[in-house]
Amino acid sequence: MKADQVVSLLHALHDRGLRAWVAGGWAVDAVAGRQSRPHRDLDLAIDAGQLSLARAVLADLGFALTVDWLPVRAELTAADGRKVDIHPVNFAADGSGTQAGLDGMTFFYAADGFDEGRIAGERVPCLSVTQQLRFRQGYELRDTDHHDLALLRQHDR
Template sequence: MVVTAHMDADEVHAVLAALTDAGCRAWIGGGWGVDALVGHQTRTHRDLDLAIAAEQEAAALSALGRLGYVVETDWRPVRVEVAADGRGRVDLHPLTFDEAGDGHQAGLDGGSFRWPKGCFTTGTIAGRRVDCISVNQQLLFHSGYEPRDVDRADLAWLHRLAARPAPGDERRP
């Protein structure tokens, strides 16, 4: 399948609504996750990266299928990417949650990535509140590889956000 569209904010909200209607919770990562933390769109996006509970993966894929998305890359249990021509791509990252609320994602090498409970936060896309991944977790995920231009742009925003004083912090930048 050749997917020619970029993911726009309306499509992000359509995907999130379909997942919510199917009883699936999703946290936005990647470029759209950075934009959610910033509070506005900073660049165009090829896809929408979502962390979901592994036990909701089938329901999520079914919901996305109703929107016209079909599996394009299947590296389960690590990730599965679906695409819809004219709409874009959604990259699902299934997490298994432990009793403490930490998420664990399988790695391609047989290991796993830890998503600490505190990394799940909220942001804003096109004026709507969304669940997303924290600045620190995004910085962690942007390490360990040679960044592309879009990654460098995301990292610049993340570093700006990380340098901001926390709410209630009396220090001035």
């Protein structure tokens, strides 16, 4: 997934009234304000109440469901190989949220877990540095995780 494709897809989701935040590696690059590495896919935290709409908009954009682990996550793939990994978040009144995990786990999004960054020079909604650091704990880190953590720590306020 290239930067201009990410921005275009975010515009399409926003234009349909969807609440979505860039997560994963692209969120790291969004807070850094520059692309630091290639990305296999685009991870999006979406409002779980808008899951059906998100899937419909992505289908209109040529994406088909290829991995269905809902309510945990779903991966959609376009004919050209682009992938979008959606993570449904159930929001509370205070702005925090939870996402179902495998084996009964739950991922918590604090109310301060949502921010903005820049991709291809455009402002985009993304997970905050603090939230991204929270999500990179409790598992064996890969090389990309070490890379991402170094960037996140440079931008931690």
